[in-house]
Amino acid sequence: MKLSSAAPGSVLDRFVAVIPAGGVGTRLWPLSRAAAPKFLHDLTGSGSTLIRATYDRLAPLANGRFLVVTGLAHEAAVCRQIPELDPSDVVLESEPKDSGAAIGLAAAILHRRSPDIIMGSFAADQVISPDDVFQAAVREAVYTAASGERGKIVTIGIEPTHPSTGFGYIRGGEALDVEGAPSARAVAEFVEKPNREVAEKYLASGEYLWNAGMFVAPVKLMLEHLAANQPVLYEGLTEIAAAWDTPDRDEVTARVWPTLPKIAIDYAVAEPAAAAGDVAVVPGAFRWDDVGDFAAIGRLNSAREEDAVTVLGEGARVFTEDASGIVVSDTKRVIALIGIEDVVIVDTPDALLVTTKEHAQKVKNAVAGLKASGDTDVL
Amino acid sequence: MKLSSAAPGSVLDRFVAVIPAGGVGTRLWPLSRAAAPKFLHDLTGSGSTLIRATYDRLAPLANGRFLVVTGLAHEAAVCRQIPELDPSDVVLESEPKDSGAAIGLAAAILHRRSPDIIMGSFAADQVISPDDVFQAAVREAVYTAASGERGKIVTIGIEPTHPSTGFGYIRGGEALDVEGAPSARAVAEFVEKPNREVAEKYLASGEYLWNAGMFVAPVKLMLEHLAANQPVLYEGLTEIAAAWDTPDRDEVTARVWPTLPKIAIDYAVAEPAAAAGDVAVVPGAFRWDDVGDFAAIGRLNSAREEDAVTVLGEGARVFTEDASGIVVSDTKRVIALIGIEDVVIVDTPDALLVTTKEHAQKVKNAVAGLKASGDTDVL
Numbered sequence: 001m002k003l004s005s006a007a008p009g010s011v012l013d014r015f016v017a018v019i020p021a022g023g024v025g026t027r028l029w030p031l032s033r034a035a036a037p038k039f040l041h042d043l044t045g046s047g048s049t050l051i052r053a054t055y056d057r058l059a060p061l062a063n064g065r066f067l068v069v070t071g072l073a074h075e076a077a078v079c080r081q082i083p084e085l086d087p088s089d090v091v092l093e094s095e096p097k098d099s100g101a102a103i104g105l106a107a108a109i110l111h112r113r114s115p116d117i118i119m120g121s122f123a124a125d126q127v128i129s130p131d132d133v134f135q136a137a138v139r140e141a142v143y144t145a146a147s148g149e150r151g152k153i154v155t156i157g158i159e160p161t162h163p164s165t166g167f168g169y170i171r172g173g174e175a176l177d178v179e180g181a182p183s184a185r186a187v188a189e190f191v192e193k194p195n196r197e198v199a200e201k202y203l204a205s206g207e208y209l210w211n212a213g214m215f216v217a218p219v220k221l222m223l224e225h226l227a228a229n230q231p232v233l234y235e236g237l238t239e240i241a242a243a244w245d246t247p248d249r250d251e252v253t254a255r256v257w258p259t260l261p262k263i264a265i266d267y268a269v270a271e272p273a274a275a276a277g278d279v280a281v282v283p284g285a286f287r288w289d290d291v292g293d294f295a296a297i298g299r300l301n302s303a304r305e306e307d308a309v310t311v312l313g314e315g316a317r318v319f320t321e322d323a324s325g326i327v328v329s330d331t332k333r334v335i336a337l338i339g340i341e342d343v344v345i346v347d348t349p350d351a352l353l354v355t356t357k358e359h360a361q362k363v364k365n366a367v368a369g370l371k372a373s374g375d376t377d378v379l
Numbered sequence: 380m381k382l383s384s385a386a387p388g389s390v391l392d393r394f395v396a397v398i399p400a401g402g403v404g405t406r407l408w409p410l411s412r413a414a415a416p417k418f419l420h421d422l423t424g425s426g427s428t429l430i431r432a433t434y435d436r437l438a439p440l441a442n443g444r445f446l447v448v449t450g451l452a453h454e455a456a457v458c459r460q461i462p463e464l465d466p467s468d469v470v471l472e473s474e475p476k477d478s479g480a481a482i483g484l485a486a487a488i489l490h491r492r493s494p495d496i497i498m499g500s501f502a503a504d505q506v507i508s509p510d511d512v513f514q515a516a517v518r519e520a521v522y523t524a525a526s527g528e529r530g531k532i533v534t535i536g537i538e539p540t541h542p543s544t545g546f547g548y549i550r551g552g553e554a555l556d557v558e559g560a561p562s563a564r565a566v567a568e569f570v571e572k573p574n575r576e577v578a579e580k581y582l583a584s585g586e587y588l589w590n591a592g593m594f595v596a597p598v599k600l601m602l603e604h605l606a607a608n609q610p611v612l613y614e615g616l617t618e619i620a621a622a623w624d625t626p627d628r629d630e631v632t633a634r635v636w637p638t639l640p641k642i643a644i645d646y647a648v649a650e651p652a653a654a655a656g657d658v659a660v661v662p663g664a665f666r667w668d669d670v671g672d673f674a675a676i677g678r679l680n681s682a683r684e685e686d687a688v689t690v691l692g693e694g695a696r697v698f699t700e701d702a703s704g705i706v707v708s709d710t711k712r713v714i715a716l717i718g719i720e721d722v723v724i725v726d727t728p729d730a731l732l733v734t735t736k737e738h739a740q741k742v743k744n745a746v747a748g749l750k751a752s753g754d755t756d757v758l
Contacts, residue, residue: 030713319748321741334409334730334757336745339738340722347731351713352724354733359718362700366715369698378713 011146011180012139014118015216017062018106021051021070021078021124022096026367027293027360030351031328033379039124040077043291045301045312050291051124052081057131058122061138067091067110068124069102088245094257099213100226100233100268101260107222108241118145120216121265126290127300133286140282141216143180151218152176152280153225153273155187157209158288163199166292168192168211170281178280187279190271209283212290215270225273233268236260293360294344298326309337316347325357351378390525390559391518393497394595396441397485400430400449400457400503401475405746406672406739409730410707413758418503419456422670424680424691429670430503431460436510437501440517446470446489447503448481467624473636478592479612479647480639483605487620490598497524499595500644505669506679512665519661520595522559530597531555531659532604532652534566536588537667542578545671547571547590549660557659566658569650588662591669594649604652612647615639672739673723677705688716695726704736730757 025038032038039051046053055066069091070078079085091105103121110117120138128134141154157170173186190211194202202208227234236256243252273279289296298310305311309320313329319336325343327335335347344360346353353363367379404417411417418430425432434445448470449457458464470484482500489496499517507513520533536549552565569590573581581587606613615635622631652658668675677689684690688699692708698715704722706714714726723739725732732742746758 030715317749317752317754319745319752319754321744321748322738333728334749334754336409336730336732336734336742336749338732338734338741338745340733340735343719343733345731345733349712351715352726352731353715353717354719354722354724355715355717356719359701362717363715365700366698366717369700370696370713370715373696373698375696375698375713 012061012142014116014146015061015142016065016067016110016117016119017058018103018119018121019051019054019066019068019124020099020102020121021068021074022102023125025125026364029363029367030348030353030378031330031346038291040081043297043300044127049081050127051078054122054124055082057128057134061135067106069093069106071096094253097257097260098262099265100230100263101237103265104226104233104237104268105240107219108237109244111219111223112241112244115220117219118142118216119219119222122214126212126288129287134284137282137284137286138216140181140184144176144178144184144280144282145216145218147178151221153215153217153221153270153278154280154282156212156214156284157281158212159283159285160203160208160210163196163203164210165193165196165199169194169202169208170211171207172209172281176280181282184280184282187274187281190274209281212288221278222269225269229272230261230263230268233261233263294326294328294346295357295360297328391440391521393495393525394440394521395444395446395489395496395498396437397482397498397500398430398433398445398447398503399478399481399500400447400453401481402504404504405743408742408746409727409732409757410709410725417670419460422676422679423506428460429506430457433501433503434461436507436513440514446485448472448485450475473632476636476639477641478644479609479642480616482644483612483616483647484619486598486601487616488623490602491620491623494599496598497521497595498598498601501593505667508666513663516661516663516665517595519560519563523555523557523563523659523661524595524597526557529657530600532594532596532600532649532657533659533661535591535593535663536660537591538662538664539582539587539589542575542582543589544572544575544578548573548581548587549590550586551588551660555659560661563659563661566653566660569653588660591667600657601648604648604657608651609640609642609647612640612642673705673707673725674736674739676707
């Protein structure tokens with residue numbers, strides 16, 4: 001059933017942008033860390049932190065209707081980045097509980113405020129361009145989310161540009177006939193990260209999109225699936241949401257939040273909903289990067305080149321001889337690289353990473369190792 | 380002609396230890412640098428700086444008779460290291476003039492003070508053990524230096540332990556018959572740094588010793604050869620030495636020192652003297668290291684091992700995974716090495732070097748490059 005009575009404009013008025021700002025960005029350690037996570041960095045040299053850029057990209061659609069979900073420790077930094085936020089626009093987690101609880105709580109709070117809200121969830125630490133192509137896709141997603149009797153949970157799938165083995169994929173199904181959303185399709189299935197061979201088949205088929213974790217959905221439909229699949233989580237979030245805009249918020253949250261199960265929103269809602277036929281996808285033809293490693297930082301920046309070395313960081317003074325790779329500097333130190341290939345160096349005031357492009361994904365192990373050895377001051 | 384009237388003891392009373400403390404140790408940048416040269420570092424983990432260890436090693440022979448030649452900039456640091464020094468025991472160079480001027484001035488000043496002095500010149504930045512073997516060799520060198528009518532310029536040659544291509548060699552000639560110096564021999568020739576093949580032949584022959592730049596000689600004989608081979612240098616040094624222990628020192632030095640030619644003592648004195656038959660050699664069976672690169676620092680220290688990584692520096696917190704090499708840390712930063720082989724990392728508060736063992740000798744190029752780019756604050 002098509003969107004009927006409501007004009008497209010009024011559907012967009014139901015849209016609230018939710019920005020989960022949670023991940024530490026361990027793969028970018030020591031640049032990104034618990035005290036200064038990825039979303040609080042300007043990783044593209046644009047002059048904006050990733051969270052600010054996320055806000056600005058959504059602002060024309062949300063028209064001031066935002067909900068940022070972040071850790072207690074980041075409240076001040078997030079509010080400095082987005083002074084436009086009212087206190088009621090920020091949801092603080094006293095401890096991290098994975099995306100199921102974070103996004104589920106956003107859905108539950110918004111549902112209490114207005115059950116007709118269509119939420120769109122967009123992580124705070126992704127890089128997207130151009131904005132207008134992204135915004136057009138979100139608009140289609142909002143129309144699709146509002147379509148039919150119950151609406152849809154609408155993912156925005158990224159049109160793949162290479163056979164990535166680092167992302168999950170979404171296989172599109174039949175086209176949906178949604179007014180204002182000509183490219184919306186059903187989701188045939190979500191698939192896990194493929195190996196190289198499979199990824200190449202996906203790319204060649206033209207049927208697969210990258211799962212970027214972006215979705216737009218009526219909060220009511222979100223909560224229905226959450227209740228059906230994760231009743232404990234749902235009950236807890238509902239109890240917190242009921243108290244959220246009352247004087248009882250702190251008491252209830254302190255009591256209930258720590259007891260909630262940790263589960264990703266994909267497993268708690270998206271995949272069961274897809275199996276139930278409630279998930280659609282809108283392809284996005286914009287450039288998208290989750291800045292998953294230092295190679296991504298090299299790609300995304302108009303870095304200066306010192307011979308074959310990409311240098312990021314305005315203060316860095318780099319001398320190179322027979323060297324190649326990338327230097328990310330958060331200091332003003334002199335860095336001399338001599339006779340070393342494909343190196344990745346990340347220099348911060350209290351921690352230094354030296355690895356290679358090939359091994360950069362293992363940075364997570366360093367963080368785990370340092371945690372185990374008690375060197376938590378730099379994590 | 381043998382040492383005749385004077386007993387061995389009285390010959391040793393003529394001995395003055397000269398310690399040229401000049402080189403920056405560029406190959407150890409950024410640990411060693413102009414403001415904190417090699418000789419002011421404890422590079423062996425012994426608890427003593429190299430210059431202090433040099434002083435202590437010579438003290439039983441010199442019995443308080445020292446002359447340290449160093450740069451104006453290092454006066455305070457040298458005197459902190461060796462509080463035993465009187466002001467008259469320190470010769471300050473207003474600008475570096477190579478070893479010919481530095482050691483020549485020491486000879487000229489000592490000659491003014493007493494023409495019978497036998498000087499022994501020992502660089503401030505070498506590592507030697509055990510002390511008693513070294514001291515026995517120096518004693519033999521002093522006896523040899525005092526032998527005959529004019530005396531000898533006596534080098535102490537190091538018995539080679541491997542076919543080094545990084546040092547010059549001394550080929551020993553016929554044995555000399557010197558009382559108190561049974562191992563003294565004539566010098567057949569000085570030879571330049573050989574290639575590997577030649578170095579192996581030298582080692583196998585048993586006739587060659589490493590030229591460590593150590594020598595013991597009557598100041599009178601030193602100055603005779605200097606006068607014959609470098610008359611301009613000789614005249615200048617003589618003029619400065621005549622004023623040295625007078626109120627005219629500053630005026631004369633300021634006028635003359637800058638005009639002196641830059642030449643190594645080897646070319647100014649040792650080689651011409653050898654050609655004239657005035658040079659002898661005493662073999663030294665002690666362990667000797669000029670700490671020429673970071674690999675040497677690895678060898679000389681009881682470093683701790685993190686997997687295959689040698690870690691120097693008490694404050695360093697190092698995490699390694701699939702890494703090998705050496706980390707020299709002058710900071711308390713966390714350093715994570717992942718998937719990188721044979722790396723050399725030198726971490727100081729204002730400069731970082733990342734290279735490989737194979738390329739470590741090219742560090743000089745980095746220093747030259749940074750000088751050219753104006754980054755002299757870290758040199």
